[in-house]
Amino acid sequence: MPPSDHYDIIIAGxxxxxxxxxxxxxxGGFAGTIALLGEEPVGPYERPPLSKDYxxxxxxxxxxxxxxxxxxxxxxxxxxxxxxxxGVDAAARRVTLAGGSHLSYGHLVWATGGRPRPLPCSGADxxxxxxxxxxxxxxxLKAEVAPGARAVIIGGGYIGLETAAVLRxxxxxxxxxxxxxxxxxxxxxxxxxxxxLKLHQSHGxxxxxxAQVEALTGxxxxxxxxxxxxxxxxxxxxIVGVGIIPNVEPLAAAGLACPNGVQVDAFCRTxxxxxxxxxxxxxxxxPFAGSDIRLESVQNAxxxxxxxxxxxxxxxxxxxxxPWFWSDQYDVKMQSxxxxxxxxxxxxxxxxxxxxxxxxxxxxxxxxxxxxxxxxKDFMQAKALIAARRRLDTRRALDRETDLRAxxxxx
Ligand SMILES: Cc1cc2nc3c(=O)[nH]c(=O)nc-3n(C[C@H](O)[C@H](O)[C@H](O)COP(=O)(O)OP(=O)(O)OC[C@H]3O[C@@H](n4cnc5c(N)ncnc54)[C@H](O)[C@@H]3O)c2cc1C
Numbered sequence: 001m002p003p004s005d006h007y008d009i010i011i012a013g014x015x016x017x018x019x020x021x022x023x024x025x026x027x028g029g030f031a032g033t034i035a036l037l038g039e040e041p042v043g044p045y046e047r048p049p050l051s052k053d054y055x056x057x058x059x060x061x062x063x064x065x066x067x068x069x070x071x072x073x074x075x076x077x078x079x080x081x082x083x084x085x086x087g088v089d090a091a092a093r094r095v096t097l098a099g100g101s102h103l104s105y106g107h108l109v110w111a112t113g114g115r116p117r118p119l120p121c122s123g124a125d126x127x128x129x130x131x132x133x134x135x136x137x138x139x140x141l142k143a144e145v146a147p148g149a150r151a152v153i154i155g156g157g158y159i160g161l162e163t164a165a166v167l168r169x170x171x172x173x174x175x176x177x178x179x180x181x182x183x184x185x186x187x188x189x190x191x192x193x194x195x196x197l198k199l200h201q202s203h204g205x206x207x208x209x210x211a212q213v214e215a216l217t218g219x220x221x222x223x224x225x226x227x228x229x230x231x232x233x234x235x236x237x238x239i240v241g242v243g244i245i246p247n248v249e250p251l252a253a254a255g256l257a258c259p260n261g262v263q264v265d266a267f268c269r270t271x272x273x274x275x276x277x278x279x280x281x282x283x284x285x286x287p288f289a290g291s292d293i294r295l296e297s298v299q300n301a302x303x304x305x306x307x308x309x310x311x312x313x314x315x316x317x318x319x320x321x322x323p324w325f326w327s328d329q330y331d332v333k334m335q336s337x338x339x340x341x342x343x344x345x346x347x348x349x350x351x352x353x354x355x356x357x358x359x360x361x362x363x364x365x366x367x368x369x370x371x372x373x374x375x376x377k378d379f380m381q382a383k384a385l386i387a388a389r390r391r392l393d394t395r396r397a398l399d400r401e402t403d404l405r406a407x408x409x410x411x
Contacts, residue, residue, distance in 0.1 A: 007035040007078070009312065010095060010105040012085050013247075014038025016047065016298055017279030018111035019066050020305035022077045028313045034077045035103065037095075039084035040134060043069055048298060050138050051162040052328050056169060057142070061135055085112075088254040090272050095250075106274070109308055110251055110262055113280040114244030114296070119154065123216025129238045132159050141239065147171030149236040152225050154213055156183040158327045160241035161196060165329040168203050175233060176200065177211040177225065189340060191352045192359055192371050196329070203330060246281040246294065259283060261294040266318035268308040276311060278304040287320050288339050288368070288386075297325045322387045335379040338369030338386040349378065350400045357400070358382075365391040365409075381405045 009025065011018040014036045022036045038044070045064040053059040072079040087096035094104045116131035118124050130141040145151075151167050153160045156178030164174045176183075182193035183200075200207050212228035216238055225233045252258040256270050261283035268276045268284070277284075279301040283294045303321035310317045324337040332355060343361035350357030356375035360382075361368050366389050370382040381404040385392070393407040 005102065006033070006104045008032030008106040009034045009109065010103060010107075011036045011109045011111055012095065013110070013112035013279070013281075014040070014044045014079060014081065015111060015113050015279065015301070016044065016066070017113070017301035017305045018109070019044035020302045021109050021111060021278060021309050022072075023067075023075070024306045024309035025312060026075045026077065028309055028315070030309075030313060032106070036072065036077055036079045037083045037085060037097075037103075038079070038081055039098075040136075041082050042135060043067070043072065043079055043081060045135065046298070047133070048326075050135065051132055051159050052166065054135070055138050055142065055163065056166045064135065085250060088250045088275075090254045090256070090275065093274055107312055108275045109312075110248070110270070110275060110277045110281060111279045111301075111305070112247035114246045116240065117243045117245050119213065119216070119240050119242065121213060121215050123218065123222065124240070126216055126218050126222040126238075127220060128218070128222040128236065129216060129240060131240055132163055133244070141237070144237050145170050145172060146236070148173065150234055151175070151237050151239060152177060152233055152235040153239045153241060154225070155241035155243070156180070156207065156209075157186065157241055157243070158184065160239065161200065161329055162327060163239055163241065164200060164205050165203065168205060169330075173206075174204075175206040175208065175235075177213060177227075177233075178207065178209050179212055181210050183207065183209075187340075188336070188371055189346055189359055189361070191346070191348055192334075192373075195352050195373060198353060199330065199332060244280065244296065246283075248277075248281050251275070251277075263292070266307075266320075267311045267316055268304055268319065269311060276308045278308045284319060286323070286339070288323055289341055293339075295323055297323065299324050322383060324383060331374075333374055333376075335372045335376065336370065337379060337383045338367070340369040340371070343368055345394070347394065347397050349398060350375075360392070360397060362392065362394065365394055367392055367404075378404055 044066045084098040085095045150173045153176045183196050214228045215226045217224040246261040248258045248262045257263040262277035264277040264282045264284050280296045307319045327334045340361045345362040347360040355373045358375050358378040359371045367385050372379040390408040396407040
């Protein structure tokens with residue numbers, strides 16, 4: 001096999017996590033060969049602006065790129081775009097590329113993210129039905145945005161709601177259909193769900209909760225959404241934001257454990273000693289969850305990439321980063337830290353509906369998570385307190401004027 005068919009490290013997936021891992025390896029002094037293989041036609045870019053400034057036309061595609069195109073070659077990283085891995089032979093330490101060629105590796109870092117979960121109903125493949133994951137997805141959607149036209153967004157999670165906000169700003173009539181009884185049900189508490197419901201309604205979005213989609217209708221092109229209760233909503237475009245499926249099939253076929261993502265340990269190692277997993281596709285033991293979970297956030301992609309690079313450099317350091325996330329909708333920035341799981345108390349600092357305010361999640365008086373609405377000060381202070389698992393003086397926590405760090409107790 002000629003030398004260019006072998007790399008000391010192959011990184012599968014040229015997204016946020018893959019790009020960071022390649023950079024961290026070089027920063028850590030790794031001198032071997034690195035290939036960064038991504039199936040998209042462009043180099044690594046940021047996804048968060050896709051449903052925010054890029055959709056809204058406030059940012060160009062060039063400004064989404066994580067690095068200038070020449071960066072990768074300068075660092076001796078062989079970036080191959082338009083390069084899809086279709087198979088992994090773990091015993092031979094070899095990947096198969098679409099087209100049938102092979103590359104062998106010393107170590108493989110799996111960083112393939114996820115793909116939008118398709119709607120399990122008829123009409124999901126009609127023209128005018130859009131997902132929100134890639135630059136190409138947004139370009140396809142933008143081409144169909146027209147003031148006054150009707151968009152139906154299926155899924156009231158962050159991506160659906162951010163898209164709703166931008167499309168309203170572009171003059172579209174927007175309906176959001178959410179199957180659960182509240183928005184953002186998977187990720188936050190009822191008060192925050194209520195805040196976002198009111199926010200979107202005040203901007204003229206028609207939010208329908210407990211709305212079960214039966215089918216998308218139309219001949220060739222979507223013209224409507226039929227609900228299980230028999231109602232049919234007219235639609236010029238439909239946007240589906242109902243979560244992602246981790247891209248791990250080649251690893252599962254190679255015999256690796258992939259229960260909703262590839263299973264990794266605290267060092268991002270899979271059950272195969274030559275394969276690591278990071279980012280949206282990695283199911284990992286999370287100390288803040290107290291169990292194995294997958295996280296879909298930039299912070300997690302970057303932190304796990306750094307951990308994997310350290311593992312490959314022989315500097316074992318377990319993943320223990322505090323999860324955090326943000327979302328921008330209209331003039332609201334929500335910042336969350338920690339995981340709102342297993343709390344016994346929810347406290348609201350300020351008034352829901354009147355930003356700024358924060359929602360604190362406590363377990364045994366310890367701060368485990370926070371959602372901050374236009375409240376960066378609480379967010380910054382809470383991050384440190386959650387990471388240190390500090391208890392709070394809950395009698396003073398409701399006073400928004402008192403700093404959170406001033407009410408942290410010495411255990
Ligand atoms: C619209 C949108 C808005 C978001 N907003 C936020 C936000 O505000 N804050 C936040 O923290 N997070 C946000 N996220 C989530 C964040 O972008 C992801 O968590 C992050 O991109 C994950 O990085 P990753 O490298 O694991 O996956 P990705 O960035 O998805 O990269 C994986 C790459 O692997 C490629 N790939 C897949 N399979 C193969 C294969 N077989 N062979 C080769 N290449 C392959 C994919 O094409 C992709 O380019 C948002 C995501 C989206 C889609």
